[in-house]
Amino acid sequence: MTALVQRYGGALTGIIIALTAFWLLAMVILPNLILLEFSFRPYIPVDQMGGPNDHYTLANYATFFTSPIHLQIFGLTVFYSSVVTLICLVLAYPLAYFLAKVSTPRNAGTWFLLLLIPLWVSEVLRSFAWSIILAYQGPLNAALHGLGLIDKGIRWRTGFNGVLIGLVYTYVLFMVFPIYNAIQSLDTNQIEAAQDLGAPLWRIHWRVVIPHAKPGIGSGCIMVFMLSAGSILVPSILGSTTSRWFTEIIQQWFFESVDWNTGSAYAFLLLVLCTVFVSLMMRMLNVRLVDIAR
Amino acid sequence: MSEDVQLSHVCVDFGAFRAVDDVDLTIRAGEFFSFLGPSGCGKTTILRMISGFIEPTSGEIKIGGQNMRGIGPNKRPTALIFQNLALFPLMTVWENIAFGLEVRGVSKDKRKARAEELLRVVDLVGSGDKRISQLSGGQKQRVAIARALAVEPKVMLLDEPLSALDLKLRQHMRSELRAIQKRTDVTFVYITHDQGEALAMSDRVAVMSAGVLQQVGTPADIYNQPANGFVASFVGENNRVPGKVVGLENGMARFHTPAGLFLARLGPGIQVGSTAKLYVRPENARLTDAVEGDNNVPLRISEVAFEGSFINIHGHDAGGHAHIVQMRNDRDASVPAVGDQRGLTFSPEHAVVLADAGARP
Numbered sequence: 001m002t003a004l005v006q007r008y009g010g011a012l013t014g015i016i017i018a019l020t021a022f023w024l025l026a027m028v029i030l031p032n033l034i035l036l037e038f039s040f041r042p043y044i045p046v047d048q049m050g051g052p053n054d055h056y057t058l059a060n061y062a063t064f065f066t067s068p069i070h071l072q073i074f075g076l077t078v079f080y081s082s083v084v085t086l087i088c089l090v091l092a093y094p095l096a097y098f099l100a101k102v103s104t105p106r107n108a109g110t111w112f113l114l115l116l117i118p119l120w121v122s123e124v125l126r127s128f129a130w131s132i133i134l135a136y137q138g139p140l141n142a143a144l145h146g147l148g149l150i151d152k153g154i155r156w157r158t159g160f161n162g163v164l165i166g167l168v169y170t171y172v173l174f175m176v177f178p179i180y181n182a183i184q185s186l187d188t189n190q191i192e193a194a195q196d197l198g199a200p201l202w203r204i205h206w207r208v209v210i211p212h213a214k215p216g217i218g219s220g221c222i223m224v225f226m227l228s229a230g231s232i233l234v235p236s237i238l239g240s241t242t243s244r245w246f247t248e249i250i251q252q253w254f255f256e257s258v259d260w261n262t263g264s265a266y267a268f269l270l271l272v273l274c275t276v277f278v279s280l281m282m283r284m285l286n287v288r289l290v291d292i293a294r
Numbered sequence: 295m296s297e298d299v300q301l302s303h304v305c306v307d308f309g310a311f312r313a314v315d316d317v318d319l320t321i322r323a324g325e326f327f328s329f330l331g332p333s334g335c336g337k338t339t340i341l342r343m344i345s346g347f348i349e350p351t352s353g354e355i356k357i358g359g360q361n362m363r364g365i366g367p368n369k370r371p372t373a374l375i376f377q378n379l380a381l382f383p384l385m386t387v388w389e390n391i392a393f394g395l396e397v398r399g400v401s402k403d404k405r406k407a408r409a410e411e412l413l414r415v416v417d418l419v420g421s422g423d424k425r426i427s428q429l430s431g432g433q434k435q436r437v438a439i440a441r442a443l444a445v446e447p448k449v450m451l452l453d454e455p456l457s458a459l460d461l462k463l464r465q466h467m468r469s470e471l472r473a474i475q476k477r478t479d480v481t482f483v484y485i486t487h488d489q490g491e492a493l494a495m496s497d498r499v500a501v502m503s504a505g506v507l508q509q510v511g512t513p514a515d516i517y518n519q520p521a522n523g524f525v526a527s528f529v530g531e532n533n534r535v536p537g538k539v540v541g542l543e544n545g546m547a548r549f550h551t552p553a554g555l556f557l558a559r560l561g562p563g564i565q566v567g568s569t570a571k572l573y574v575r576p577e578n579a580r581l582t583d584a585v586e587g588d589n590n591v592p593l594r595i596s597e598v599a600f601e602g603s604f605i606n607i608h609g610h611d612a613g614g615h616a617h618i619v620q621m622r623n624d625r626d627a628s629v630p631a632v633g634d635q636r637g638l639t640f641s642p643e644h645a646v647v648l649a650d651a652g653a654r655p
Binding site for chain 1: 345346347366367368369372373374376377378380381382384385393394396397398441442445
């Protein structure tokens, strides 16, 4: 705080703090508090609001825990978000290692540009593009057929497959960048030292690179998991008749049932339960929040 | 235990730049061998080549008679100690030391026992469970040595490992390294730009400049019989007087310079008519009151530096070139004052006429 005042002077420091506080309070905390308040109120007709029936209740939360379908959808959402996270990790780690330690810094710039160009197109368009690519008579099947790899078209979008493909595609970069940053800060001499002591490639990664990159892997996993579990666009565009994502249920409460109270409760449950899940995973993998903030 | 290292006509090119140029030498088994040279002279490239991180562009490297081409760093009988040590900060001290054994599939109990043994060798008993960040610079140094010794290398490669230490510790670690080398009987190949280190520790020294080997010899050879001007100026101090060999006298060169005529030993490859430089070490030079005549460089004293056991007298000749004369700090030494005129003189056998650095062939 003193350092901040010394660097920017009293006035500027005040402005910086005031803006940060405003952003946190007005844009993050307050809307959430309002929703939280909503979630404990019953869903009643307007004319009964403020009346004897308008008292705090846990009924909205009970709706979730007494609905086997919603519980199942939540479980599937967490499960498939984990699968997305795992696939992203498997794809991103080698790529991040390549960018950080194998390619020259100049080439890495080109690679980054190529990786980022797809982000210039909106997520909606990209998801629709995938729904065309993955269509039964779409370009992917045509290409595979043309190459003689398949005789018959593959139904890519059965079950959760379309959602998985779409989510991995949309969020894989959120895994690449933190891991890239972490690996880049590793002293290349350590990799060479391990090699010099006789370590084969897998052991260098297992004992030297991955332990060093763990904070990056941790924050990448958290980001991809939370974004996937909270995604509404990809599941609604690329989902199949049998894939239901928990965010779609929330959306239904808000916009189809116009029951904001239960919707709020569900939104909070998603937040809380995902947080609990992530904390458990962090505990299990021995990653601390401090490491991630590093 | 140890093996020799043969470098046969080794060249390394980085694009158009030739980093190592036709280096041809044999490092003997059990020897403490140093490569000495300024930064960018190619010495680190040689080390990385022996350890397997770089392949020579041409020529070959043999360790214990076995050609190393195509053999990766993890398959060579060498261990490298990095300039920044490259200890694994996320492992404990003993895990660091035992890493090479872990790689070789040694069981945990045996690894730990061996690490304890090595901690004793490097005088760090009881530090096995510490984190690397808890160690001092000198202790880290020892852990790095122990980690390298754990894999029982035939050849130990050291890349300026003492450069990060303070002076006192550096001097202590010099004798320590030397003792460990004698005790383990492993061939040590040591890279440094610090001539003091190279001279004090090595059995033999190779002096390098611009990728070319300038001279290979014992520390005494390098210091007393430099092969060329580069070695003479890089290793220790030397006063230089440019001129031309005009004749011979009792096997000595008659050397003509703007400051007059000098007699000095003939360096390798110097003939009558050669344009060269005369080199005389500060400790072999004397000051006289005479400021003319043969074997005499007239000086104007510019600085008198008291160094303790000796005194360095700095002066400039008529052409503005700096010279140094080193005097022992005797009670009866007559120390000149700044601004005095004196002559720098020496006996002919203490001076040598040398060509400049051995250029690329």
